[in-house]
Amino acid sequence: MTVVDEQSNTIRSGLARALDISVVIIVGVWHLAYVGPSLVLSIPAYRSAPVELVSWCVLAVLLALGSYRLLTARRLAAWPWTAAAVLATGAVAVSAVPGDEITGSANWAFGDVVLIGVLLVLRERLIAFGVVFLANIALNLAALTIGDHHLDRAVIARFVVIACADGIMIPSAVLLAARALDDVAAVAGSATRRRARSQADRQVADALHEDRRARYEALRSRVGPILDGLADGTLDADVADVQRRCAIEAARLRRLFAESDDVPDPLLHEIRACASAAERRGVLVELATAGHLPRLPLQVRRSLTEPVIEALAATGSWARITVYGEPDAVVVSAVGDCGGAADPLWLDARWDR
Structure with a gap:
C-alpha cells in the first residue's frame, strides 16, 4: 500500500468514526432522554408495565452492545441475529400496548x-436496513389491526405518519448520512491522490531541471574555455595537448548524451559512445566484456568511464577496452598505444559494492 492510499484510508476511517460516534450519541440520547420519560408517563396505559420496563432494558443492552461494536470496530454476531433480537424485543413491547395506543406516545418501541436496529446494522449491507424497517412496520401494523377495534381513516392516517417519520425517515437520514460520508471520503481520497501525484510530478520536473542546469554549468566550465x-587564437588546434583536451571533452559530450538513453546496459552504452568519439579520429577501438554487469548509479558509471576517456584521448591508432562485471564488483580497463610510445598506456577503474 502506498502512502497516498494510506492517507485516503485515514480520511475514510476518520469520517466513518465520526459518523459512528454521532449515531451512538443520537440513539443513546433518544433511548434515554426521550423514550425513557415516555415510558414512565405511559405506565398506567400498558397492559403490563413490567413487560415494557424489561423490553426497554433489553433494548438498552442491545444499544450498548451495538455502540461497543461500532466504537471498537468489532463484530459481535451476524446481522440477522442482531436484527432478530431487536425486532423480537420490540414485538414484546408492542404486545403490552393497548390497540388504541399503538399510534400514541405509549408505543415508544x-x-x-x-x-437501535440502524445502530446494530450500520456497517452491514443495505438489505439489513430494509429488513429492520419493513419488519418493524409489519409488526406494528399487525398489532394495530389485531388490537384496535375502532380502525378508521384518522387512525390509519396517524399510523402512516408515524411509520413514515419514526419508522423510515429518521433512520433513513442516518443511512443517507453514512452513504454521504462515504462519498465525501472517496472524493477526499481522490483529491489526496491527485495532489500527491501533482506534487510528485512537480518534484520530478524540478529534479530534472536542476540536473540539466548542473550538466550545462559543468559543460560550460569545461568546454567554454576551449572554445573561447x-x-x-590563444589555443592552437595543432598542439597535441589541445587536441587531447578536445578529444576528452568530445567523449564526455557523447557520454552525456548517452546517459539519458533507456538501454539494458547503461555502462556499456556510455563506453561505446566514448569509443565512437575516438573512432571518428581514426582510432581502432576493440571492446570486450565478461561477466554480468549490475545496475550502477550515474556517478559510479561516470567514474568508471573517466579512465576510458583519458586513454582514448591519448591513443594514437588503437585501443582495447575490457569490462568485467559481477554482482558486487565492476572493473573497466583501457589500453592504448599512447601516440607511438614504446610502452602502451594502461588505465583502469574498479567499483566494489
Whole structure:
C-alpha cells in the first residue's frame, strides 16, 4: 500500500468514526432522554408495565452492545441475529400496548426499535436496513389491526405518519448520512491522490531541471574555455595537448548524451559512445566484456568511464577496452598505444559494492 492510499484510508476511517460516534450519541440520547420519560408517563396505559420496563432494558443492552461494536470496530454476531433480537424485543413491547395506543406516545418501541436496529446494522449491507424497517412496520401494523377495534381513516392516517417519520425517515437520514460520508471520503481520497501525484510530478520536473542546469554549468566550465581559446587564437588546434583536451571533452559530450538513453546496459552504452568519439579520429577501438554487469548509479558509471576517456584521448591508432562485471564488483580497463610510445598506456577503474 502506498502512502497516498494510506492517507485516503485515514480520511475514510476518520469520517466513518465520526459518523459512528454521532449515531451512538443520537440513539443513546433518544433511548434515554426521550423514550425513557415516555415510558414512565405511559405506565398506567400498558397492559403490563413490567413487560415494557424489561423490553426497554433489553433494548438498552442491545444499544450498548451495538455502540461497543461500532466504537471498537468489532463484530459481535451476524446481522440477522442482531436484527432478530431487536425486532423480537420490540414485538414484546408492542404486545403490552393497548390497540388504541399503538399510534400514541405509549408505543415508544415503534421508533426506538428502528433506531437501535440502524445502530446494530450500520456497517452491514443495505438489505439489513430494509429488513429492520419493513419488519418493524409489519409488526406494528399487525398489532394495530389485531388490537384496535375502532380502525378508521384518522387512525390509519396517524399510523402512516408515524411509520413514515419514526419508522423510515429518521433512520433513513442516518443511512443517507453514512452513504454521504462515504462519498465525501472517496472524493477526499481522490483529491489526496491527485495532489500527491501533482506534487510528485512537480518534484520530478524540478529534479530534472536542476540536473540539466548542473550538466550545462559543468559543460560550460569545461568546454567554454576551449572554445573561447580556439576562437581568439590563444589555443592552437595543432598542439597535441589541445587536441587531447578536445578529444576528452568530445567523449564526455557523447557520454552525456548517452546517459539519458533507456538501454539494458547503461555502462556499456556510455563506453561505446566514448569509443565512437575516438573512432571518428581514426582510432581502432576493440571492446570486450565478461561477466554480468549490475545496475550502477550515474556517478559510479561516470567514474568508471573517466579512465576510458583519458586513454582514448591519448591513443594514437588503437585501443582495447575490457569490462568485467559481477554482482558486487565492476572493473573497466583501457589500453592504448599512447601516440607511438614504446610502452602502451594502461588505465583502469574498479567499483566494489
